[in-house]
Amino acid sequence: xxxxxxxxxxxxxxxxIDNQHKMLFSLIEKLSNSISEKETGRVIQTVTANLTxxxxxxxxxxxxxxxxxxxxxxxxxxxxxxDLVIEAAEIVEQYHNKELVMTxxxxxxxxxxxxxxxxKEDMDFVKWLKNK
Numbered sequence: 001x002x003x004x005x006x007x008x009x010x011x012x013x014x015x016x017i018d019n020q021h022k023m024l025f026s027l028i029e030k031l032s033n034s035i036s037e038k039e040t041g042r043v044i045q046t047v048t049a050n051l052t053x054x055x056x057x058x059x060x061x062x063x064x065x066x067x068x069x070x071x072x073x074x075x076x077x078x079x080x081x082x083d084l085v086i087e088a089a090e091i092v093e094q095y096h097n098k099e100l101v102m103t104x105x106x107x108x109x110x111x112x113x114x115x116x117x118x119x120k121e122d123m124d125f126v127k128w129l130k131n132k
Contacts, residue, residue: 012126020058027051
């Protein structure tokens with residue numbers, strides 16, 4: 001199972017965004033630990049539901065800030081968020097339908113995605129916000 005770890009290079013210097021990103025890492029780590037410890041399906045379902053709900057909440061908060069600040073990259077950023085939610089939901093649905101054994105696909109997908117997304121799209125937004 002991949003290591004789930006927050007690192008300084010992911011800091012945007014926006015306290016609210018950084019705190020939410022840290023919470024996402026914490027929830028992904030909880031999912032990773034639940035899978036590694038071979039928790040029951042019910043526990044993993046609860047963890048994935050909590051993670052999914054928090055991802056949606058975080059994206060809504062980020063998008064609200066983008067709208068509030070008239071960010072020109074809002075539509076593209078929102079579309080990227082929507083794609084993640086769809087892809088993650090498909091993995092979770094496959095697990096719930098017993099088409100997939102929840103080993104590490106969701107954790108790997110989320111870790112790769114969140115690292116790339118923060119370093120590119122979120123950093124672009126925060127830089128734009130600082131220079132506004």
